[in-house]
Structures are given as C-alpha cells and as structure tokens.
Amino acid sequence: MAIMKVIEVLAESEKSWEDATKNAIKKASESVKHIRSAFVQSHSVTVNDGEVSKFRVNVKITFEVN
Numbered sequence: 001m002a003i004m005k006v007i008e009v010l011a012e013s014e015k016s017w018e019d020a021t022k023n024a025i026k027k028a029s030e031s032v033k034h035i036r037s038a039f040v041q042s043h044s045v046t047v048n049d050g051e052v053s054k055f056r057v058n059v060k061i062t063f064e065v066n
Contacts, residue, residue, distance in 0.1 A: 003065040007032065008041075012056045017043050024059040034064040 011024035021040055029035055039060040046054045 004036065004062050005065050006060050006062050009059045009061055010056065011059065012046075012054045014054055017055045017057055020055045020057040021059060024057060025061065028061050032061070032063050034066070035061055036064055037062045 007028065009024040009028050011020045011027065013019035013023055017040070021038065025035065025038055039062075040057050041060055042058045044056045044058075045052045046056065
C-alpha cells in the first residue's frame with residue numbers, strides 16, 4: 001500500500017489552461033517528488049481592456065510519500 005498526499009497549486013499562463021496546468025506540474029516537481037496525478041479543480045481568466053490576458057488553473061496534485 002502506498003501513502004499519497006495531495007497539495008493544491010494555483011498557476012497561470014498567457015497561452016492556455018493546458019499550459020497553465022503544465023506550469024503547475026513543472027513548478028511543483030521542483031520540490032515534490034513522485035507526482036502521480038493532477039486534477040484541475042477550476043479554471044479562470046484575467047481580463048485587460050476586454051481581452052483575456054491570462055489563463056489560471058487551480059490544480060490538485062497527488063504524490064507518493066516515501
């Protein structure tokens with residue numbers, strides 16, 4: 001049996017929600033090892049002058065604890 005832990009990460013991108021999700025995983029993997037999955041809990045955007053400027057995601061990342 002494995003012990004798993006979940007953390008919540010907020011990330012953003014100027015390109016897309018998919019890119020924001022990849023940014024979340026990349027940043028989390030700098031300090032957390034053995035990441036097993038990610039669940040995008042919510043999406044949002046920021047708007048400037050009537051245009052979408054950034055895509056944001058709230059991601060739950062699951063990793064195995066040794």
